[in-house]
Amino acid sequence: MPVRPAARGHEHPTAPSTGVWVAVATITMSFAAYTSAMVVRQGTSGDWLHFRLPSILWLNTVLIVASSVALELGRRNHARGGTAAEGGVLTLPGPVSLTTRWIDVTLASGILFLAGQLVAWRQLAGEGLFLATNPSSAFFYVLTALHGLHLLGGLAGLLYVRRRLRRGPAVAAGPALGAGALYWHFMAVLWLYLLTLLVVRL
Amino acid sequence: MSDAVVRPDLDGAAHRDRHAADAAHHGPPTGFWRRHVFSLDHKVIGRQYLDLALVAVTTGMILSWLMRIHLAWPAQAIPGLDKLSPNGAANGVISPEYYLSLMTMHGTIMVFFVLTTAPFAGFGNFILPIQVGAEDMAFPRFNMMSFWVTALAFVVLLASFFVADGPAISGWTAYAPLSAVGKDAGPGLALGQTLWAVSIAIFCVGQLLGSLNFIATTLDLRTKGMTLARLPYSTWAWFITSVIGLIAFSVLLPACILLILDRVAGTSFFIPGGLVLSDRLQPHSGGSPILWQHLFWFFGHPEVYIAILPGFGIVSTILPAMTRKPLLGPRVFIGCLVAIGFLSYMVWGHHMFLSGMNPLSATLFSVPTLIITIPATVTTLLWIGTIYGSRLRFTTASLFCLGFVSVFVSGGLSGFFLAQPSIDTYLHGTYFVVGHFHFVMGVASMFGIFAGTYFWFPKMYGRMMNETLGRWHFWLSFVGVYCIFMPMHWLGLAGNVRRYAAFTDDYMKPMVPLHRFITVAALFTGAVQLLFFINLFWSRRRGAIAPENPWEATSLEWTTASPPVHDNFGGRHPVVHHGPNEYGVAGALGRDYVMQDSPESLPVRA
Numbered sequence: 001m002p003v004r005p006a007a008r009g010h011e012h013p014t015a016p017s018t019g020v021w022v023a024v025a026t027i028t029m030s031f032a033a034y035t036s037a038m039v040v041r042q043g044t045s046g047d048w049l050h051f052r053l054p055s056i057l058w059l060n061t062v063l064i065v066a067s068s069v070a071l072e073l074g075r076r077n078h079a080r081g082g083t084a085a086e087g088g089v090l091t092l093p094g095p096v097s098l099t100t101r102w103i104d105v106t107l108a109s110g111i112l113f114l115a116g117q118l119v120a121w122r123q124l125a126g127e128g129l130f131l132a133t134n135p136s137s138a139f140f141y142v143l144t145a146l147h148g149l150h151l152l153g154g155l156a157g158l159l160y161v162r163r164r165l166r167r168g169p170a171v172a173a174g175p176a177l178g179a180g181a182l183y184w185h186f187m188a189v190l191w192l193y194l195l196t197l198l199v200v201r202l
Numbered sequence: 203m204s205d206a207v208v209r210p211d212l213d214g215a216a217h218r219d220r221h222a223a224d225a226a227h228h229g230p231p232t233g234f235w236r237r238h239v240f241s242l243d244h245k246v247i248g249r250q251y252l253d254l255a256l257v258a259v260t261t262g263m264i265l266s267w268l269m270r271i272h273l274a275w276p277a278q279a280i281p282g283l284d285k286l287s288p289n290g291a292a293n294g295v296i297s298p299e300y301y302l303s304l305m306t307m308h309g310t311i312m313v314f315f316v317l318t319t320a321p322f323a324g325f326g327n328f329i330l331p332i333q334v335g336a337e338d339m340a341f342p343r344f345n346m347m348s349f350w351v352t353a354l355a356f357v358v359l360l361a362s363f364f365v366a367d368g369p370a371i372s373g374w375t376a377y378a379p380l381s382a383v384g385k386d387a388g389p390g391l392a393l394g395q396t397l398w399a400v401s402i403a404i405f406c407v408g409q410l411l412g413s414l415n416f417i418a419t420t421l422d423l424r425t426k427g428m429t430l431a432r433l434p435y436s437t438w439a440w441f442i443t444s445v446i447g448l449i450a451f452s453v454l455l456p457a458c459i460l461l462i463l464d465r466v467a468g469t470s471f472f473i474p475g476g477l478v479l480s481d482r483l484q485p486h487s488g489g490s491p492i493l494w495q496h497l498f499w500f501f502g503h504p505e506v507y508i509a510i511l512p513g514f515g516i517v518s519t520i521l522p523a524m525t526r527k528p529l530l531g532p533r534v535f536i537g538c539l540v541a542i543g544f545l546s547y548m549v550w551g552h553h554m555f556l557s558g559m560n561p562l563s564a565t566l567f568s569v570p571t572l573i574i575t576i577p578a579t580v581t582t583l584l585w586i587g588t589i590y591g592s593r594l595r596f597t598t599a600s601l602f603c604l605g606f607v608s609v610f611v612s613g614g615l616s617g618f619f620l621a622q623p624s625i626d627t628y629l630h631g632t633y634f635v636v637g638h639f640h641f642v643m644g645v646a647s648m649f650g651i652f653a654g655t656y657f658w659f660p661k662m663y664g665r666m667m668n669e670t671l672g673r674w675h676f677w678l679s680f681v682g683v684y685c686i687f688m689p690m691h692w693l694g695l696a697g698n699v700r701r702y703a704a705f706t707d708d709y710m711k712p713m714v715p716l717h718r719f720i721t722v723a724a725l726f727t728g729a730v731q732l733l734f735f736i737n738l739f740w741s742r743r744r745g746a747i748a749p750e751n752p753w754e755a756t757s758l759e760w761t762t763a764s765p766p767v768h769d770n771f772g773g774r775h776p777v778v779h780h781g782p783n784e785y786g787v788a789g790a791l792g793r794d795y796v797m798q799d800s801p802e803s804l805p806v807r808a
Binding site: 012014015017019022023025026027028029030032033034037038040041044045046047054131132135144 | 290315339410412413417418421422423448449452456457459460463467468469470474487488489490493496497501566574664
């Protein structure tokens with residue numbers, strides 16, 4: 001067992017990422033529930049309406065993947081740096097301004113993604129497909145809305161990380177940045193999953 | 203687990219300043235709001251959860267009284283009830299629909315706001331961080347949110363008493379389409395049912411935040427030497443419970459969201475087409491009512507274990523301290539907890555034997571239902587084996603542990619019958635099921651809560667509870683609950699249907715005298731709880747001052763002051779050398795137990 005001081009979570013080296021892993025498990029479970037509901041609902045009755053997905057979703061997908069890449073670059077920049085110290089592993093953070101710049105890119109493309117999702121809703125509504133029109137459109141709105149809400153949580157988390165980085169000491173923000181990146185990557189993967197599900201089912 | 207990160211001090215003064223700021227931030231808060239209301243301290247939050255549960259359990263119990271009085275004397279007016287519900291209880295006489303409202307609220311309040319909050323969120327919050335040797339939960343802000351979100355959910359639920367239509371009538375399981383179609387289906391199904399669904403959705407969020415904290419705290423904030431194998435059994439139980447809760451509530455939340463959409467946004471997830479209610483064709487089509495049942499029971503059955511497993515942990519923590527013997531088979535016990543947690547996700551279909559499911563599916567759900575009785579039976583045998591041959595200290599806490607084992611076995615045995623689809627077909631709609639789940643889930647969990655209260659009260663409030671009052675409380679409650687729930691099994695076998703507001707036809711009339719007996723027993727047992735209330739409030743102010751370790755127990759909460767200081771150990775970081783099970787040994791200090799943080803080497807077993 002490593003020696004660990006009894007510390008509070010946000011300062012603890014592994015607690016933020018444990019928390020995010022638990023959140024990932026929870027969110028995965030809830031989307032598994034939506035998926036099974038979708039499969040069951042489609043199989044229950046013959047009223048499932050197939051429709052073409054709004055084309056802006058592909059642009060949004062590029063955006064969220066790009067945001068994930070940008071954040072990973074920022075995280076790596078932060079984790080890069082010297083390692084040398086007496087009595088333990090010492091990690092020097094890379095230039096903080098570069099890290100925050102990558103985070104800014106992430107935030108910007110995340111917000112653009114959300115705006116793009118709203119455009120997708122409007123396109124769908126323009127075709128006369130609303131929440132209550134058909135179970136297929138209902139699931140489209142529900143899944144994209146919930147993914148968007150979770151992504152908003154990720155945006156808030158990244159803003160918190162960014163503030164901690166700028167207020168310093170930057171090295172102490174490492175675990176939070178790692179956890180934030182983990183969550184954000186999960187959001188991107190979750191979107192890819194949802195997109196696949198929507199393409200296959202709708 | 204990664205190695206500890208040694209924080210470099212390269213930033214020099216700035217870094218030290220931040221440290222100082224952190225230390226100041228971690229000092230006890232001084233303002234009223236931060237100390238008592240929006241506290242980040244897990245001990246305050248734990249007590250808040252327990253207080254919430256106390257309010258909820260009183261409400262739920264009064265509702266059960268109203269139902270019982272109505273079942274025994276259907277024409278009896280209850281003074282004042284017409285003030286609460288002019289429609290539901292005109293002149294104070296409960297209408298059949300209002301009876302269903304009371305039943306729905308009783309079940310919902312008890313299952314969610316008592317059996318989930320008290321043993322799990324309440325005691326878990328207060329005790330778990332101390333037992334693992336941490337200063338607080340991993341995420342204190344989430345922890346605070348968890349409580350206040352839960353309190354909000356409770357307020358939203360209670361609000362449905364005061365809306366025009368009254369509370370929902372669809373039961374705590376809220377089966378669709380009844381719960382989904384809205385006002386055409388009957389009273390309570392307009393705003394009341396919406397408030398129900400919103401309340402439960404909010405509740406899910408609160409419990410998810412809580413479970414996240416429990417898991418991260420148990421995994422990451424253990425003090426030096428506190429390996430998983432050395433965790434006290436109560437912490438093990440809360441940990442497993444939070445894993446179960448995490449999976450369960452993350453399925454109930456989507457179910458509630460879809461239900462709310464069906465109700466307010468016109469979707470058709472759970473509502474089939476062609477429904478005509480109140481002479482109106484419902485504007486829905488193609489939904490699946492069975493889908494709601496699957497989603498609900500995927501949560502609902504594990505919820506039973508969320509209610510009962512903390513009791514397992516509490517009993518397994520108290521019994522060794524009271525028998526002065528180590529718990530028999532500690533590893534087997536933990537294995538059983540894990541097995542129950544795992545199996546709890548394979549059995550949900552046994553609540554749906556009557557849904558018209560394929561007999562093959564029914565069999566597939568029946569087999570794991572029978573298998574899950576094996577770890578449950580093994581734990582029971584471990585407790586009995588621990589008690590066997592010991593010189594049990596008959597404190598109120600140990601009496602409630604014995605009561606827990608008793609009602610768990612009584613309620614568990616009737617479960618064997620219900621696990622068979624063919625027998626369940628007959629019994630499912632009857633009082634047999636009511637007696638079964640009240641014993642095994644309701645009363646057993648309640649006895650676990652009582653045991654935990656009498657055991658940890660000295661630690662939580664710094665004063666002892668009155669043992670004489672406690673013993674009266676136990677014996678009268680124990681006899682009382684058997685008088686209430688044992689006859690229900692017989693009623694069920696005789697074909698007495700449940701959920702009916704009154705039994706007036708020729709077939710069920712002969713059963714009314716027994717219902718009257720049950721009602722009297724319920725009123726009596728409820729009144730007995732006054733002893734508990736008196737003890738609780740009197741002891742808080744007047745009880746004998748509690749020593750640090752009144753029960754001569756081994757886990758870390760007994761190494762700190764009663765009540766513990768703000769950061770639990772006063773800046774000290776306890777180091778753990780032993781497991782929690784070192785009872786009945788000749789300790790170096792002349793004691794028959796070795797505390798977890800005691801540096802003495804383990805002596806030979808006495």
